[in-house]
Amino acid sequence: MPIDWAEARATAWQAGYEARPNPETTGFEAALGSALAAPVVAASDLPAFPTSAVDGWAVAGSGPWIVTGEAALAGAVPAPMGTGDAVKIATGAQVPEGCEGIIRLEHTDVRGELIDGDPDREWREAGEEAKLGEELIPAGTRITPPVLGLAAAAGQASLDAYRKPRAGMVVFGDELLTSGPSRDGRVRDSLGPMVPHLLAAAGSTSPEPIGPVADTLDEHVRALREGLETADLVCTTGGTMVGPVDHLHAALKLVGASYIINSVAVRPGFPMLLARTDEGRFIAGLPGNPQSAVIALISLVVPLLAGLRGLSLPELGEITVSQDVPGRGDFTHLSLVDRSGRRLGHHGSAMLRGLARAAGFAVIAPGAEAKAGQTVPLVTIPGVSA
Structure with a gap:
């Protein structure tokens, strides 16, 4: 009996979430797209010191001010200022000790070595965005490029995250061609070129597909075992029905896999399945028809991959x-x-x-x-x- 589509999505996600691996401390690139397994905290005040918000003149005391010393530039510690001093300052530069205000460059009256204008507190205070040790992003958050940017700004070099699952692919079908147009009763394989990119976009790493695999039970079993050697998930295409060359169901039994879902009440895409081996690896059976295969992927595989990465069920x-x-x-x-x-x-x-x-x-x-x-x-x- 096919299960409801919404229930199938939730079931696939739950299976993945329960099987998610132990988190790892990893570099930013490897963490991107997965969930944080621990909060991101500030390794220093953010900013770590007062920084100018504008290009202008740092001044101390009452004006007019006399230009003194080297300009305060980003990436350097400026010399302290005395009363009556003015120092040019760049956006992002550390505010000199003794500075009492900054005049925007465009609002400054410069007459030789004297400057005048109306100073203001045109800087960010140390710790204005975050204090040392403050939690910035909670565990469970999806790691996006802005999350990586904030983690870097906060002084972090790595993140605790769930690694990306490895998702392989096995293409079944004697009728499939891998080059040229369809001919002589055979059709060009469209899923082999498409599905690995869909899997990668869904948050997995994806090796080259295996196949096309001959329509025999022995070859189906051999290809499945080959894929399962290195993948957390193997997606197969075709063979999800019970026709004369549909060997997937028998092959699942021979590789020690049991059904999590064995058909979903959805059109198109009805003959789809999700199974798990005794070793905890997953097999997703996608129909051979291309659009139905994509529907099976978004219905079962995308939620499963989200769970394996520690993420919540993707919202519609x-x-x-x-x-x-x-x-x-x-x-x-x-x-x-x-x-x-x-x-x-x-x-x-x-x-x-x-x-x-x-x-x-x-x-x-x-x-x-x-x-x-x-x-x-x-x-x-x-x-x-x-």
């Missing part, structure tokens, strides 16, 4: 549809839409033409439909900005 977006979108009875309907909410043509399970122009899939709940102007959930495609 929203989109206002500009046309009526029918339901699919007891199944969730994922309908291709563009950024204006318009339903796209060429949306059959085997087609990619509509997918290549899509913002994502409008989510129509079981037993429902959407009318033009109605706002519905949107599930996006990894690497494609909605």
